Amino acid sequence: MATMASLFLKTPGPSQSLPKTHKTHFVLPQNLPLSWRSKYRAGPAAARIRCGLIEPDGGKLVELIVEEPQRDLKRRQALSLRQIKLSKIDIQWVHVLSEGWASPLKGFMRESEFLQTLHFNSLRLGDGSVVNMSVPIVLAIDDSNKNNIGDSSSVALVDDKDNPIAILNDVEIYKHNKEERTARTWGTTAPGLPYAEQAITHAGNWLIGGDLEVIEPIKYHDGLDRFRLSPAELRDEFTRRNADAVFAFQLRNPVHNGHALLMTDTRRRLLEMGYKNPVLLLHPLGGYTKADDVPLEWRMKQHEMVLEDGVLDPETTVVSIFPSPMHYAGPTEVQWHAKARINAGANFYIVGRDPAGMGHPLEKRDLYDADHGKKVLSMAPGLERLNILPFKVAAYDKTQNGMAFFDPSRPQDFLFISGTKMRALAKNKESPPDGFMCPGGWKVLVDYYDSLTPSENGRVPEPVPV
Amino acid sequence: MATMASLFLKTPGPSQSLPKTHKTHFVLPQNLPLSWRSKYRAGPAAARIRCGLIEPDGGKLVELIVEEPQRDLKRRQALSLRQIKLSKIDIQWVHVLSEGWASPLKGFMRESEFLQTLHFNSLRLGDGSVVNMSVPIVLAIDDSNKNNIGDSSSVALVDDKDNPIAILNDVEIYKHNKEERTARTWGTTAPGLPYAEQAITHAGNWLIGGDLEVIEPIKYHDGLDRFRLSPAELRDEFTRRNADAVFAFQLRNPVHNGHALLMTDTRRRLLEMGYKNPVLLLHPLGGYTKADDVPLEWRMKQHEMVLEDGVLDPETTVVSIFPSPMHYAGPTEVQWHAKARINAGANFYIVGRDPAGMGHPLEKRDLYDADHGKKVLSMAPGLERLNILPFKVAAYDKTQNGMAFFDPSRPQDFLFISGTKMRALAKNKESPPDGFMCPGGWKVLVDYYDSLTPSENGRVPEPVPV
Numbered sequence: 028m029a030t031m032a033s034l035f036l037k038t039p040g041p042s043q044s045l046p047k048t049h050k051t052h053f054v055l056p057q058n059l060p061l062s063w064r065s066k067y068r069a070g071p072a073a074a075r076i077r078c079g080l081i082e083p084d085g086g087k088l089v090e091l092i093v094e095e096p097q098r099d100l101k102r103r104q105a106l107s108l109r110q111i112k113l114s115k116i117d118i119q120w121v122h123v124l125s126e127g128w129a130s131p132l133k134g135f136m137r138e139s140e141f142l143q144t145l146h147f148n149s150l151r152l153g154d155g156s157v158v159n160m161s162v163p164i165v166l167a168i169d170d171s172n173k174n175n176i177g178d179s180s181s182v183a184l185v186d187d188k189d190n191p192i193a194i195l196n197d198v199e200i201y202k203h204n205k206e207e208r209t210a211r212t213w214g215t216t217a218p219g220l221p222y223a224e225q226a227i228t229h230a231g232n233w234l235i236g237g238d239l240e241v242i243e244p245i246k247y248h249d250g251l252d253r254f255r256l257s258p259a260e261l262r263d264e265f266t267r268r269n270a271d272a273v274f275a276f277q278l279r280n281p282v283h284n285g286h287a288l289l290m291t292d293t294r295r296r297l298l299e300m301g302y303k304n305p306v307l308l309l310h311p312l313g314g315y316t317k318a319d320d321v322p323l324e325w326r327m328k329q330h331e332m333v334l335e336d337g338v339l340d341p342e343t344t345v346v347s348i349f350p351s352p353m354h355y356a357g358p359t360e361v362q363w364h365a366k367a368r369i370n371a372g373a374n375f376y377i378v379g380r381d382p383a384g385m386g387h388p389l390e391k392r393d394l395y396d397a398d399h400g401k402k403v404l405s406m407a408p409g410l411e412r413l414n415i416l417p418f419k420v421a422a423y424d425k426t427q428n429g430m431a432f433f434d435p436s437r438p439q440d441f442l443f444i445s446g447t448k449m450r451a452l453a454k455n456k457e458s459p460p461d462g463f464m465c466p467g468g469w470k471v472l473v474d475y476y477d478s479l480t481p482s483e484n485g486r487v488p489e490p491v492p493v
Numbered sequence: 494m495a496t497m498a499s500l501f502l503k504t505p506g507p508s509q510s511l512p513k514t515h516k517t518h519f520v521l522p523q524n525l526p527l528s529w530r531s532k533y534r535a536g537p538a539a540a541r542i543r544c545g546l547i548e549p550d551g552g553k554l555v556e557l558i559v560e561e562p563q564r565d566l567k568r569r570q571a572l573s574l575r576q577i578k579l580s581k582i583d584i585q586w587v588h589v590l591s592e593g594w595a596s597p598l599k600g601f602m603r604e605s606e607f608l609q610t611l612h613f614n615s616l617r618l619g620d621g622s623v624v625n626m627s628v629p630i631v632l633a634i635d636d637s638n639k640n641n642i643g644d645s646s647s648v649a650l651v652d653d654k655d656n657p658i659a660i661l662n663d664v665e666i667y668k669h670n671k672e673e674r675t676a677r678t679w680g681t682t683a684p685g686l687p688y689a690e691q692a693i694t695h696a697g698n699w700l701i702g703g704d705l706e707v708i709e710p711i712k713y714h715d716g717l718d719r720f721r722l723s724p725a726e727l728r729d730e731f732t733r734r735n736a737d738a739v740f741a742f743q744l745r746n747p748v749h750n751g752h753a754l755l756m757t758d759t760r761r762r763l764l765e766m767g768y769k770n771p772v773l774l775l776h777p778l779g780g781y782t783k784a785d786d787v788p789l790e791w792r793m794k795q796h797e798m799v800l801e802d803g804v805l806d807p808e809t810t811v812v813s814i815f816p817s818p819m820h821y822a823g824p825t826e827v828q829w830h831a832k833a834r835i836n837a838g839a840n841f842y843i844v845g846r847d848p849a850g851m852g853h854p855l856e857k858r859d860l861y862d863a864d865h866g867k868k869v870l871s872m873a874p875g876l877e878r879l880n881i882l883p884f885k886v887a888a889y890d891k892t893q894n895g896m897a898f899f900d901p902s903r904p905q906d907f908l909f910i911s912g913t914k915m916r917a918l919a920k921n922k923e924s925p926p927d928g929f930m931c932p933g934g935w936k937v938l939v940d941y942y943d944s945l946t947p948s949e950n951g952r953v954p955e956p957v958p959v
Contacts, residue, residue, distance in 0.1 A: 142865060143872050145680075146614055146627075146824065151872060161612075202862060207680035214611075214673035216682050358612065396668060403612050406605065408623070408874065 085131025105191030122245035137236030159409030161362035169231030219388025221317035274375035285421030314352035332467035357395035358403035379418035429462035551597025571657030588711035603702030625875030627828035635697030685854025740841035751887030780818035798933030823861035824869035845884035895928035
């Protein structure tokens, strides 16, 4: 982990106070005094948050973390309740819910929310308004859990060491039809969907919904917690920077100069549209990813190298980790990725080719049509307020020795460097063409592959960048 | 077909004028002079239609049938165009579209409508309003069709004898991802879904959308066309009867006295709510049904016997055929069944247990949770204007010798006569308990089974009533 240390040295450490300058990518409000952080809570601060940034779904950012003075009480209460043991992915969803990424959802879905998500990718609220909600956020339990819970209205959610994480109140238990859930979420039931294999196929036959009280903020103690800003913290950071537009870029792969070009160009376009201070939320996904994706810690290192290289302007860029697990559910999931960023204050969302897509588990084709993600996103209920910015195609321009937007009038000048090509180069410690990725960022990729112990058959897992 | 004749003798025949009395179930506006029928067209009449009944989706009933004077011209134009041959089910969808059951849809879905249907079960209109649309209404073509169409913007749709049925204009051809369509519509991709086997699995790999011009009203020449009233004709009939509430009952099975009780009770409840003249639309589905359902002609005979028995009041009942094919897609399809009836003027919709459901094709269970249909229906986008009336459970009350609403305080008095039991009785020419179904209606069922030639293995197809 020596390489991680260098990352931390280059960003303000826990002992440093809030940077006075805006020249920072990595914002660390966790280091602020508690009194300052409490401003983020919905309530008195909510009106202030609303005046500048896009409103959270449902009008108010949901926050489900118990206030400090009540935590011991809630911990004791949890110990007196029937318990459900959470998986790692379950805890990631508790994290997501606790900070209001899924606002106005107040806990794991009850059946009416689950059905609306499966059938309509949206929830109708009490006032008749509609918010987007495309991915089921549910907690599976098995028969013995169900029997154990009996008629209890509240249950404790505990980690693998039986530490209480949260209390789920006013619970509702209903059937977990895995086939239907999978078919309606992914548009296929083919075996081999990573999230399904990880979190559905072997999960219990029941789902339990209810309202969450999360006993304390979720932490992973992996050295990256400082980068996990909540929607409230991000909103405050955007406000502090006087952002009049926030554009979000979701990613789960290494950043190359084509991405950087796109982000820079987006800011230019927003300025042209009349915005005075558009701020980029560069927002790598930090929850569960499939085995052949580049792990979060390596991606964060790579992102930092890219940023350090000066390709993106630190004054107008915020880098933070999005705590959601990854479904790889294409057009269904991209809505979730966009919706969650509304809650974090983004009013512009950059969408690329085949977002949240992957290869079909059984057939030799992409699971989703590459254009469906952006089409579905642009039509999705509850996302009308969000401005969708379709990704322009960038490629390596041989006449410029750098990444540029593809110009169809001179295709011969452009080189498309596929994910497969990029992987092969990094694995073989070769270099891509100058200007494809900054050398520091490329080295992180090479180091990552170098760190992998080949499995018995001599192959290493294959990440799928871009 | 001797038995069919008796049906027609009991209803006004083509030579009779429009009945002066309201005492009729079977309404026959096809027999009216053309000038009278033209009032149904959207335009001057639309305002009148709107004043009493629920507005059609999109505000105006879509009608796609070419006016008489232009028909020859359009027929000749069709002969000059590239052709697509329609299946029986395709023609049923042309029928559905042509009369505006799917208003505001003006033809087979283009990709943006198809995607919205799959993901959101609804369409957002130009003015931002949302209408329900849960079932894809699409036309599949194969590679050779696609090549043949080339860049043509209009194509002719022809029947199996190459007679032109319609012209499809401003066409858009896009991929037919059958797996995704099936998964998102049915919540399963298990082989054996009747509609999928009939109309998807062996269909072409492309879909073609566009605006329809239907050359003349679709007729089947099966002796039942007179019962196929369009939404405009139904609206006019409801207006003529001064209906201040229209409650629709979708069915695809024989009617027993439990159904009749429910319909009568619904009217009673509507009167209690203050409506002066609630009218029942008893609306058997007339399009494609699976092989083991009771065929339409037998169901119509059975319905007439039941009605003749006086269980339902002819003054407040309209019987007509709904031309849609059946998907058996449970909670997804019930929305279509309800939405189409809004377009026909219904503002109340009766929903039963497991609507449009069936057994799982591979597993020993129902494909859908029996309660999901009514739950999904009550939450569906675009159906907010429709009043959903959940079906009360009726059973045979042994103390009354008749069907009654189940009283949980005295379960021992009730007999549940399952579909399996009913089938077995009818096949064996046995009688159900007195009061389960009127004798005339029961005889039709017995006659139907009697008419079936047992297949080689000695078994006859099994209908699934109730």
